[in-house]
Amino acid sequence: MTTAPSIEPAIELKGISKAFGPVQANKDISIRVMPGTIHGIIGENGAGKSTLMSILYGFYKADKGEIFISGKKTQIPDSQAAIAAGIGMVFQHFKLVENFSVLENIILGAEDGPMLRPSLAKARQSLTDLAAEYGLDVDPDAIVENLSVGHQQRVEILKALYRQADILILDEPTGVLTPAEADQLFRILNRLREEGKTIILITHKLREIMDTTDTVSVMRRGEMTATVKTSETSPAGLAELMVGRKVLLQVDKTPAKPGATVLEVENLRVTDEKGVERLKGISLEVKAGEILGIAGVAGNGQSELLEVLGGIASGTGIIRINGEDIDVSGKFSDGQSRRARGIAHVPEDRQREGLIMDYMAWENTAFGYHRDPAYQSGIFMNNAAIRKDTEEKMERFDVRPPNPKLSAKNFSGGNQQKIVLAREIERNPDLLLIGQPTRGVDIGAIEFIHQQIVSLRDQGKAILLVSVELDEIFALSDRIAVMFDGQIMGVRDPSKTDEKELGLMMAGVVEEEAA
Amino acid sequence: MEKMPAWADAVLVPLISLLLAAILSALVILGIGEDPVAAVKMMVSGSLGSTYGWGYTLYYATNFMFTGLAVSVAFHARMFNIGGEGQAMLGGLGVAVICLYMPWPHWSLALIFATLSSAVFGAAWAFLPAYLQAKRGSHIVITTIMFNFIAAALLNYLLVNVMRPAGAMDPATAKFPEATHLPTLHDMLAPFGIAFSKAAPANVSLLVAMLACVAVYFLIWRTRLGYEIRAFGHSESGAKYAGISPVKITVIAMLISGGLAGMMAINNVMGESERLIMNSTEGAGFIGIAVALMGRSHPLGVFLAAILFGFLYQGGAELALWTSIPRELIVVIQALVILFTGALDNMVRIPLEKLFLMFRKGDA
Numbered sequence: 111m112t113t114a115p116s117i118e119p120a121i122e123l124k125g126i127s128k129a130f131g132p133v134q135a136n137k138d139i140s141i142r143v144m145p146g147t148i149h150g151i152i153g154e155n156g157a158g159k160s161t162l163m164s165i166l167y168g169f170y171k172a173d174k175g176e177i178f179i180s181g182k183k184t185q186i187p188d189s190q191a192a193i194a195a196g197i198g199m200v201f202q203h204f205k206l207v208e209n210f211s212v213l214e215n216i217i218l219g220a221e222d223g224p225m226l227r228p229s230l231a232k233a234r235q236s237l238t239d240l241a242a243e244y245g246l247d248v249d250p251d252a253i254v255e256n257l258s259v260g261h262q263q264r265v266e267i268l269k270a271l272y273r274q275a276d277i278l279i280l281d282e283p284t285g286v287l288t289p290a291e292a293d294q295l296f297r298i299l300n301r302l303r304e305e306g307k308t309i310i311l312i313t314h315k316l317r318e319i320m321d322t323t324d325t326v327s328v329m330r331r332g333e334m335t336a337t338v339k340t341s342e343t344s345p346a347g348l349a350e351l352m353v354g355r356k357v358l359l360q361v362d363k364t365p366a367k368p369g370a371t372v373l374e375v376e377n378l379r380v381t382d383e384k385g386v387e388r389l390k391g392i393s394l395e396v397k398a399g400e401i402l403g404i405a406g407v408a409g410n411g412q413s414e415l416l417e418v419l420g421g422i423a424s425g426t427g428i429i430r431i432n433g434e435d436i437d438v439s440g441k442f443s444d445g446q447s448r449r450a451r452g453i454a455h456v457p458e459d460r461q462r463e464g465l466i467m468d469y470m471a472w473e474n475t476a477f478g479y480h481r482d483p484a485y486q487s488g489i490f491m492n493n494a495a496i497r498k499d500t501e502e503k504m505e506r507f508d509v510r511p512p513n514p515k516l517s518a519k520n521f522s523g524g525n526q527q528k529i530v531l532a533r534e535i536e537r538n539p540d541l542l543l544i545g546q547p548t549r550g551v552d553i554g555a556i557e558f559i560h561q562q563i564v565s566l567r568d569q570g571k572a573i574l575l576v577s578v579e580l581d582e583i584f585a586l587s588d589r590i591a592v593m594f595d596g597q598i599m600g601v602r603d604p605s606k607t608d609e610k611e612l613g614l615m616m617a618g619v620v621e622e623e624a625a
Numbered sequence: 626m627e628k629m630p631a632w633a634d635a636v637l638v639p640l641i642s643l644l645l646a647a648i649l650s651a652l653v654i655l656g657i658g659e660d661p662v663a664a665v666k667m668m669v670s671g672s673l674g675s676t677y678g679w680g681y682t683l684y685y686a687t688n689f690m691f692t693g694l695a696v697s698v699a700f701h702a703r704m705f706n707i708g709g710e711g712q713a714m715l716g717g718l719g720v721a722v723i724c725l726y727m728p729w730p731h732w733s734l735a736l737i738f739a740t741l742s743s744a745v746f747g748a749a750w751a752f753l754p755a756y757l758q759a760k761r762g763s764h765i766v767i768t769t770i771m772f773n774f775i776a777a778a779l780l781n782y783l784l785v786n787v788m789r790p791a792g793a794m795d796p797a798t799a800k801f802p803e804a805t806h807l808p809t810l811h812d813m814l815a816p817f818g819i820a821f822s823k824a825a826p827a828n829v830s831l832l833v834a835m836l837a838c839v840a841v842y843f844l845i846w847r848t849r850l851g852y853e854i855r856a857f858g859h860s861e862s863g864a865k866y867a868g869i870s871p872v873k874i875t876v877i878a879m880l881i882s883g884g885l886a887g888m889m890a891i892n893n894v895m896g897e898s899e900r901l902i903m904n905s906t907e908g909a910g911f912i913g914i915a916v917a918l919m920g921r922s923h924p925l926g927v928f929l930a931a932i933l934f935g936f937l938y939q940g941g942a943e944l945a946l947w948t949s950i951p952r953e954l955i956v957v958i959q960a961l962v963i964l965f966t967g968a969l970d971n972m973v974r975i976p977l978e979k980l981f982l983m984f985r986k987g988d989a
Contacts, residue, residue, distance in 0.1 A: 131982040422865050445868030455866070463866040466859045473852070478867035480852055490847045 118181030120145040120277055120308040121166070121197075126175035128161055135161040137332045139175070143277075143325075148299060148309045150319040150340065153329030154352055154552040155523055159312050162329070163279050167199045168192040179277075198270025202282045204262050208255035212248050212265050213237070216272050233272065240271050244301050259407075260291035267298065278302065279310045284318060288407050289580065289613035296322050316345040317581070328352055353553045361560045364568070366588035369398035370432075372541050372572035373419075378427035378438070380414045388414040389425060390596040396541065396572040401563065403587025403604075404576045407616050411596040412576045413458055416545045419574070420455035421448035422463075432540060445478060454534035456527075458545030458576065464530040465518040472500040472514035475533050503532040508558065524555025531559060535566055542566060545576040560586060580609055594618045629981035634974075635926065639919055639966055641973045643933075646965040650958045659950050671943025672936045678943070680810055680825015685909075686935030687827065687892040688713075690834035692913025693931050694841050695747075695886035697922035699765075701845055702878035703858040708754060708769025709886040710910025711776030712747040716887025717894040718780065719746030721788065721901040724801040735805040740833060740891050747887015748880040750776060755879030759872040765879070773910070784903060797902040807896045830892035834931075837885060838924040844881070845924075854878050886910060912938075918967035930966075937962060 119142040128136040136158045143149045153159050164170045166177065168186040177184050179195045186192050192199070206215050216237065217229045234250055241247050248257070248264050257265070263283065270278055280299075284292040299309055299322060311323060319326050320340060327337040328351040336351050350356055373396040380389040389411050396402045404412055417423035424440025431451050437443035448455070457463040465474050476485050476496045485496050500514040507528045509521070518526055527547065534542065547563065548556040563586060567573055577583050583590055584604055592599045592615040599615040614620075651661035672678045692709040699706035706712075719742035729735035754768035784796040793799075807828045814821045845851040857864040857874040864871060893905050912934055919933070920926025941955035965973075 131979075420866070421868065444870065445866055447868070449868070457866055459862075462860060462862045464863070466856050466863050468859050469856070476852070477856065477863075480849055480867070486849070490843070491849050491852060493847070 117145065119143055119178070120180060121310075122178040122181075123162075123166070124176045124178070126162065126165060126172045126177075128165060128170060128172050134332050136165070136172070139329075139332075139334045141327055141334060141337065143308055143310060145180075145276075145308050146303060146306050147324040148303055148311055148322055150311045150313065150323035150326040151329060152313060152316070152319050152326060152348060152352060154314065155550050156552075157329040157352070158332040159329055160281065161332075163199070163281060163310070163312060166192065167197060167279065193273050193275070196274060196276040197279065198267075198273060198275030198277065199279045200263065200266045200270065200281065200283060202285060204266055206254050206262060206265060209253060211251050211253055212257075212268075213250045215254055215265055216250075216269050220273055236272060237268065240268060244271070244298060244305065246271075246298060258291070259286045260288070260294060263287070263291075263295065264298070275307075277308045277310070279312070281312045282314070283311070284313070284315065285578075286408055288616045289609055290617055292318075315581075316348055319348065320345055330354060349553055355554070361564055361585045363564045363586075366400040366567065368400040368588070369570060371395050372398050372432060373574065374428070374430040374433075375419075376428040376430075378415070378418065378425055378429065380411075380418050380423055380425035382414070388596050389418070391427070392596075392598055394591055394598060394601070396574050398540075398572050399567055399570045400588040401567050401573040401575055401586050403583040403590045404574065404593055405580060405583045405590055405612055405616060406578070406593035408578045410593045410616075412578075412593055413545070414596075415593070416455070416458060416543050416574075416576055419448075419543050420453065420457070421445045446481065449478060449537070449539075452540035454537050454539035454542045456530050456534050456542065456544040456547060458549070460526055460530050465526060467519040468517055470515050470517055471504065471509070471521070471529055472497045474518050474529055475500040475503060475514075477533065479533070479537065503536055504529075506536075507532040507562075522552065522555075523550040524552045524559075527551050527559060528555065531562060535562060539571065541572045541574065543574050543576075546578065547575070548577075548579070548582060580612060583612075584609075592616055629978050633977065633981065635921060635923075638970065638973050638977060639926075639930075641977070642919075642965040642970065643962065645973070646958075646961040649965075650961050653954065653957060653961075654950065657950070657954065659948065664944060664948065664950060667944050667947060668936075668940030671947070672939035675822065676810075676820070677822035677825050678939060680822050680827040681939040681942075682932070682935040683810070683827040683831055684825065684892065684897065684935070685938040686931040687831045687834045687896075688889050688906075688909040689912050689916045689931035689934050690838060690928060691889035691892070692886050692910050693916030693920060693927040694837055694913075694924065695882045695884075695910075696913045696917035697920065697924070697927055698841060698845070698854070698885060699878055699882040700917055700922045701851075701858045702854045702874055703861075704758070704875065704878060704882075705766050706751065706769055706879065706882045706886075707766055707914065708751060708772045708776075708883070708910070709913045710906055710908065711769070711773035712750045712883040712886035713889040713893075713906045713910050714773075714776040714780050715750040716743035716747040716890035717901050717905050718783065718890075719743040719887060720890040720894045721798050721801075724805040724895060725788075725798060729802070729804045732805055732807055736807060736829065736833075736891065736895070739805070739895050740888055743887040743890040744884035745887070747890075748884040750887070751879045751883025752876070755876045755883075758879075759875040777904075780901075781903065784901065788901065795902070798900045801895065801899045805895065806899060807891075809896075826897040828892065828896035830896045833888070833891060835928070837888065838928050841885070842924040850877065886913070912963075915963040915967045918963075918970070934959075934962075 121143040123139060123141045126136050126139040139162060151159050165172045168188040168191050177186055184195050213230055213233050217233045221229045237250050246264050246268055248261055254262060254265060283295060287295060303309060313319060323340045325337060326340050328335045328348060330352055376393050378389055378392040381387050392415060406412055414423055418425045421444050425438050427438055429436050429438050436451060461467055466477060485492055497514050504512040509525050509528045547559050563573060575586055587604050589601055590604050591601045592612055594616060595618060599620050654661040654664050672682045692713060695709050696706055720739045723739045723742045724735060750772060754765055754772055757763035757768055758765040788798045789796055790799040810827045811821045811823045813829060853869045853874055857869055857871060861871055889909060894901055898905060916927055916930040916934055920930040937959050941959060944950050945952040945955050
């Protein structure tokens with residue numbers, strides 16, 4: 111895109127500041143987004159991206175600063191004003207009424223009068239037009255909950271376009287998409303750009319920025335550290351701008367030296383409370399000294415797999431640890447007995463499962479191991495011993511601040527994860543179950559966490575890694591299993607496969623393995 | 626970063642809430658044409674101005690300590706035990722059974738067994754709601770409220786048809802034997818040369834209640850069970866991950882809670898009326914909720930809040946007795962205190978947190 115200097119920017123923010131109590135979420139941020147471009151905003155969690163967009167969409171009021179839309183100074187006190195100014199937002203978590211049809215969702219809040227029929231007819235017409243114009247095909251009468259995630263996202267985009275949005279903000283749009291769906295999304299975004307729409311793409315994935323944006327702004331700790339042309343930068347350069355120091359994007363690891371089989375799973379089935387079968391006969395094995403990565407779009411049974419292995423959920427089938435059968439029914443086992451078997455579990459959701467957010471760091475260090483005799487003293491818990499243990503673990507895992515008396519909720523995502531990792535890894539387990547190890551973790555800590563996982567493998571431990579980030583799966587895994595709809599679609603050698611093949615498998619398509 | 630220092634959370638918030646309740650109460654008293662200053666004087670002198678007043682204040686406080694602790698323990702497991710009233714009634718039955726049907730050589734032995742028995746009866750009354758909650762998901766608030774009614778009906782039946790001595794007119798058991806009468810504060814303080822009112826009902830149960838406060842503190846913050854109860858209360862999914870059984874913790878926490886509520890009976894049944902009568906609990910089970918809320922479910926807070934509510938109860942009774950302020954207004958004042966300290970907690974807390982944040986920003 112070439113932009114003549116005479117063109118007014120679609121959005122211009124001047125000196126935006128916003129504080130929440132003592133936390134300065136946005137500091138004096140200025141940014142110009144030119145019309146007809148895709149502008150990326152990248153930054154770590156907590157860098158202030160979402161706050162900035164919430165100000166633009168009228169959810170928060172900036173303490174200081176001005177907003178110009180197409181050169182006109184604009185006040186955006188609420189989302190109604192944002193919509194009126196031509197701004198549409200596609201949230202990370204969709205705001206759709208699941209049991210409404212696509213049409214009903216689209217007119218929701220934009221009905222023309224008390225009777226629905228004329229609005230629905232009008233929406234149907236404009237939906238047809240929009241579909242033709244931007245290649246956004248969706249069946250207007252489909253019920254939203256029956257649509258795939260990718261299509262639901264299209265409905266969100268259509269909602270914004272129906273409201274005459276010229277500026278689209280997308281917040282982490284690919285988090286829930288398969289690679290193929292993500293590609294489709296980016297094709298749509300390109301089409302929208304060609305038609306003159308302006309797009310702001312918020313993401314923490316460097317690759318998406320490099321592939322799709324024209325310009326990229328980097329945020330760090332509430333400040334806009336740089337705005338550069340995408341063509342003039344590189345992933346490593348952006349990572350450095352995000353973190354403020356050089357970052358290793360590749361994990362250094364030697365080829366695996368797999369030993370004896372530690373975990374064997376045969377025909378594992380899990381049915382959830384609603385009677386839906388979530389795992390449909392999983393079989394896999396993990397050997398000592400290797401990392402088995404489970405790739406897949408969120409919600410295809412990976413969580414249930416971790417839970418049943420970790421003793422949280424029950425199921426049927428066979429689980430063997432070091433050749434011995436363990437209880438799958440949940441009647442004779444729980445998280446405690448799994449730990450006694452040498453299974454450590456870093457859960458996917460550390461805030462709901464892995465940690466008690468209101469517990470202090472030292473209380474969390476005992477969590478799950480609180481029946482360990484070393485932590486007892488008569489009928490009481492030996493709190494002093496736990497605190498000392500915590501101090502040592504915090505030092506070895508570089509948890510900051512190294513204060514055992516701070517509540518878990520007061521640590522950053524990366525440091526929370528380090529508390530969990532320290533607790534689980536230092537137990538010297540035979541098998542480590544680890545889900546989404548770096549979700550919500552800043553890039554600096556990702557490096558450290560990946561190193562810890564690889565070094566545990568090098569000590570001859572078996573590791574089962576579940577991640578929805580394909581990059582992470584590729585970086586860490588020695589073998590990759592792809593899950594779709596509660597089943598394993600296949601196991602691949604990471605050096606002999608690529609994103610395209612895995613992406614197809616994640617969508618349920620299996621190609622014959624090349625002989 | 627914590628939003629405000631712990632002392633402000635524990636002391637300042639309840640004090641300001643109390644002050645607001647007091648101001649509103651004063652306005653109400655003014656509204657009916659009475660003098661709020663004189664009313665306060667009357668309340669203070671009536672409840673704290675004499676050993677007689679103190680004796681009543683502490684007697685009520687003892688009840689509230691037990692029920693407040695009961696609600697607190699359940700709160701730590703994120704359960705709302707509204708059944709303290711019914712559990713305390715059943716505790717009374719436990720005391721009566723021990724005192725009436727067994728011979729006791731000395732009150733101290735009788736006290737120990739009555740305490741155990743009341744706890745067992747109270748816990749048993751909490752068991753079914755706990756079990757239904759844990760296994761069937763029946764909401765504990767609903768079931769415990771219903772169990773209050775069942776307890777009242779059961780006691781009514783037993784007192785009228787089974788335990789009432791032949792020929793007696795009122796639905797109550799016979800007087801407990803002399804050997805089970807507990808020493809009052811008058812009896813206990815006399816050897817130290819302190820003249821405490823003979824008529825006041827405060828008795829040795831106060832010490833048991835204080836011991837219970839200490840025991841609950843250690844239980845919640847020092848034992849593994851307390852650790853598991855709190856973990857479960859903060860996050861059920863977290864508890865499952867750690868291998869803490871939600872069913873087990875729900876039942877155990879409610880048994881402890883019911884047991885504590887039941888133990889109240891050693892004060893009102895064994896210590897004061899010395900027989901089991903209808904409605905002996907006088908709503909103490911419900912006051913326990915307010916006490917636990919105000920005391921932040923911490924035993925020390927419960928102890929202090931219980932004394933405050935003891936003061937309100939005794940002061941209110943005096944007010945009703947000696948002034949033309951109607952009895953209903955006393956209930957209004959007590960309700961205001963409960964409203965402000967319990968229900969409207971955030972009304973004070975959130976502005977206060979903002980204030981502290983502003984000051985901190987000023988420092989930075």
